[in-house]
Amino acid sequence: MSAEVTLTIDGQQVKAVAGEKLLFVALNNGIYIPHLCAIAEEERPSACCRLCFVEIEGLSRPVTACTQKVRDKMTVRTRTPKVDRLVKTGFELLLSDHRLQCRTCPKNGACQLQMVARERGLKLKTGRFKPLAKDIPVDHSPETFSFDAGRCVLCGQCVHADQNIARVGAINFINRGLKRKIGTFNNRCLRDSPCTECGLCVKACPVGALTFKT
Amino acid sequence: MKMPEEEREVILSQVGEVLKDFRLSRESLIPVLQKVQEKLGYLPVLAMEKVAGDLGIPAVDVFGVASFYNQFRFNPPGENEIKVCMGTACYIAGGKIALDSFERRLEIKEGETTADRKYSLERVACVGCCTMAPVVVVNDKVEGHVTPTRVDGILLGLETGRQNEGTGRDGEGRQNR
Numbered sequence: 001m002s003a004e005v006t007l008t009i010d011g012q013q014v015k016a017v018a019g020e021k022l023l024f025v026a027l028n029n030g031i032y033i034p035h036l037c038a039i040a041e042e043e044r045p046s047a048c049c050r051l052c053f054v055e056i057e058g059l060s061r062p063v064t065a066c067t068q069k070v071r072d073k074m075t076v077r078t079r080t081p082k083v084d085r086l087v088k089t090g091f092e093l094l095l096s097d098h099r100l101q102c103r104t105c106p107k108n109g110a111c112q113l114q115m116v117a118r119e120r121g122l123k124l125k126t127g128r129f130k131p132l133a134k135d136i137p138v139d140h141s142p143e144t145f146s147f148d149a150g151r152c153v154l155c156g157q158c159v160h161a162d163q164n165i166a167r168v169g170a171i172n173f174i175n176r177g178l179k180r181k182i183g184t185f186n187n188r189c190l191r192d193s194p195c196t197e198c199g200l201c202v203k204a205c206p207v208g209a210l211t212f213k214t
Numbered sequence: 215m216k217m218p219e220e221e222r223e224v225i226l227s228q229v230g231e232v233l234k235d236f237r238l239s240r241e242s243l244i245p246v247l248q249k250v251q252e253k254l255g256y257l258p259v260l261a262m263e264k265v266a267g268d269l270g271i272p273a274v275d276v277f278g279v280a281s282f283y284n285q286f287r288f289n290p291p292g293e294n295e296i297k298v299c300m301g302t303a304c305y306i307a308g309g310k311i312a313l314d315s316f317e318r319r320l321e322i323k324e325g326e327t328t329a330d331r332k333y334s335l336e337r338v339a340c341v342g343c344c345t346m347a348p349v350v351v352v353n354d355k356v357e358g359h360v361t362p363t364r365v366d367g368i369l370l371g372l373e374t375g376r377q378n379e380g381t382g383r384d385g386e387g388r389q390n391r
């Protein structure tokens with residue numbers, strides 16, 4: 001069943017199991033591709049962060065590495081002008097409704113947005129797009145952590161942790177469009193939700209939206 | 215706001231009725247919510263909790279789906295239903311100003327209902343008479359060229375039970391076009 005395949009990423013020969021997702025094959029081999037929303041065990045990824053673009057020989061357009069299954073003799077390039085442009089735009093869009101204040105952010109230094117910026121030489125500020133300030137108050141109600149929706153990138157990692165790993169069902173995506181956010185039933189504060197404060201969602205959050213209190 | 219016991223019972227029994235016709239699984243969620251809203255006019259918190267419990271899914275999932283679709287409402291329809299058009303033509307002609315005026319006068323936000331349940335306020339997309347923009351539909355009656363002054367007029371008309379007087383048709387507010 002699990003046939004081994006060999007593919008080439010940025011000129012480097014890589015072995016993997018057929019059917020694995022390209023993004024994780026690259027990451028496991030030390031090749032960085034920006035990503036926020038990908039979940040390894042998810043059969044159908046949401047592919048919502050739009051940062052993991054690559055070009056695959058034979059395909060006319062860049063595709064998201066988190067949705068591509070590896071095939072034998074696949075040839076992949078992680079940096080091309082097309083890819084770089086898509087990632088830059090996706091990144092700027094994410095920052096345009098992000099409360100950027102790294103110096104006072106609890107995630108400063110361990111943040112995946114900072115990682116993308118560093119790896120891809122992108123600026124951590126909003127350029128072309130008008131900043132859409134999110135004035136959602138921070139939920140400090142849990143004893144051990146806080147939720148700052150103004151820094152949430154809607155990657156869905158916390159929802160996966162809460163619903164599929166902890167199997168609690170306290171949080172999910174609510175609303176639509178610009179009002180979309182991570183929320184609880186009837187917009188209650190987390191303390192009044194079924195949240196058990198297991199902390200799995202906080203550990204899963206790639207940015208400074210869910211952070212432990214110190 | 216505490217809900218009277220009898221209202222709670224009505225909600226629970228109505229939702230129970232609705233659920234009888236469905237398979238109790240996640241797939242039934244949207245049709246169940248539609249039926250519940252058809253019966254109750256809106257989706258009370260208690261109803262969503264009961265639906266979640268009976269379908270065996272987290273309450274936040276019910277809320278997530280219900281808050282995604284425009285067709286679901288979380289507040290009871292008011293005795294007077296005010297719908298402000300936010301279609302392209304009305305938006306450009308100042309629909310937002312009309313909506314702001316209603317919000318200020320009624321002291322509720324779009325999507326809400328006044329505590330006495332006399333008025334509910336919502337936004338709708340193009341209602342099909344863009345030439346009269348900005349348009350407001352009050353209890354299924356179309357009001358055109360709605361300026362903030364006209365908002366006061368409409369509310370006064372509803373207060374005094376004379377909704378038919380002085381609609382946008384007779385030219386009031388038209389000079390602002």
Ligand code: SF4
Nearest residue numbers: 101102105111207208
């Ligand atoms: S989440 Fe990351 S990018 Fe945003 S303010 Fe915090 S450290 Fe900076």
Ligand code: SF4
Nearest residue numbers: 152153155156158205
């Ligand atoms: S809170 Fe964190 S993990 Fe959850 S969606 Fe937002 S950024 Fe992602």
Ligand code: FES
Nearest residue numbers: 047049050052066
């Ligand atoms: S990781 Fe592929 S789109 Fe987010």
Ligand code: FES
Nearest residue numbers: 299301304340341
């Ligand atoms: S946009 Fe309001 S009626 Fe068409």
